[in-house]
Amino acid sequence: MAETNRPGRLIVDQGTKPYLPPFMKLRYDKGRDRWVLLAPERILSPDKIAVEILQLCDGVKNVEEISGQMAEQYSAPVDVIQKDVVELLQDLADKGFLKAF
């Protein structure tokens, strides 16, 4: 099935392998010197941490692995990071902006 017609709500947990579907465009906006995430009739402006998380969402790594990498990079406790990652991704999933394997 195509990205756009999978039924039901995606619940993000540690085993979820998230990815941005092709209709979501994560771009660096040179003129504004910031990242933008373009969606149908929406523009999201992610902060640095959100951008790093989104760049790790390749449909291969799961949430646990993504959180591990973030924890390492920021020398922070992985359980704290994972809670933040799940919350961020669930929020995107609830807007239809994130898919997963």
Add this chain to the structure above:
Amino acid sequence: MTDELKQNGHFESVTVDDEPTAGIEANDESAGILCARAPIGLLAELTHRCPLQCGYCSNPIELERVNAELTTEQWISVMEQAGEMGILQIHLSGGEPTARKDLEDIVEAAAKAGLYTNLITAAVTLKRERLEKLKALGLDHVQISFQDVDAENAERIGGYPGATAKKLEVARWVTDMGLPLTINAPIHRQNIHNVGRYIDLAVDLGAQRLEIAHVQYYGWAFLNRASLIPTYEQTMQSVDVVEAARERLKGVLTIDMVVPDYYAKRPKPCMGGWAKGFMNITPAGKVMPCHAAESIPQLTFDNAKDRPLLDIWLHSDAFNAFRGTDWMKEPCRSCAFKEIDWGGCRCQAMAMTGDPTNTDPACSLSPYHREMVAVAREESHQPVKPYVYRNPKNAAQTLKAKKEDAELTPAE
């Protein structure tokens, strides 16, 4: 809307809606960050030709002729300039944008310019091969309007037999191809009882978004208002249905709602503020801060054929006329909400009070407000009369009759 914009701290979010009067919606900070440099949304009305004849259309009564439309090269130049100046999203609309034989060239130019490309279509004449081609050229999102959920009523409203089956077919192609789909539901007294069923239809079609777009009364819709405006009770009920569904369908369907303002206490922040983040180009190339701005006779508009878009955005008289708050009179000037609602809608102030610098009569502080509400309540309780279909013949007749628009009388 505010629920939609709640974020978890890592994102600012801005809505860039093609709906009349919606424009940019966000909290001040988010919009400010993105719009400081350039507009973020562009509504390109490629043509006024349309196979449908909906009487709720917000296009001006005076429809642009085919031979006045911008050429392919001119639209391509618009897309290139839009990308360069920092516009992020483009809505290709009309009229019916697929009536342009060169839509492929325009979509290709938009995608190359880095614009997120939305096609706003009635879908009744769209072929599958053409949609596939548009997707391959970089189209990002498709929005299809449904005039009602009941086929017979929908086809009466749009004046196009067989429309519903065709729209359903195209909607399924869109999701099959992996393109995100928005269902647009233009809501008025003749279909407001079906808001709940619109939501079911959107879920059934696998749409990602549904726009419950209560008609805004401009152009043809203003002309036909007495046949369209819902009662206060119907309006409130429809809002309740949407709010309940939003909770139930979290993660399945996003529902955006544009509510009618005749029953409001506070005016809408029309377009997110005049010339703040949104630009509109007519089929003939006039560059305007909103789709209805031509209804303000004091304004003159530059044409994309003659002047660079960025120059028009920054320096044109029309864009600067009501930008910010300096133009405001009382009660706006001293109002604590003046940078929240920006005085409401200039076109509505013009249409109903005869002066575009007046407070929008939708505001309860406007001396015209009570009469506006009274008009809405009175009209909405009348039986629905046949309305004036939007087509060139009726445009000519209406313009010929050109009776003065009935302006309101302010309270003593």
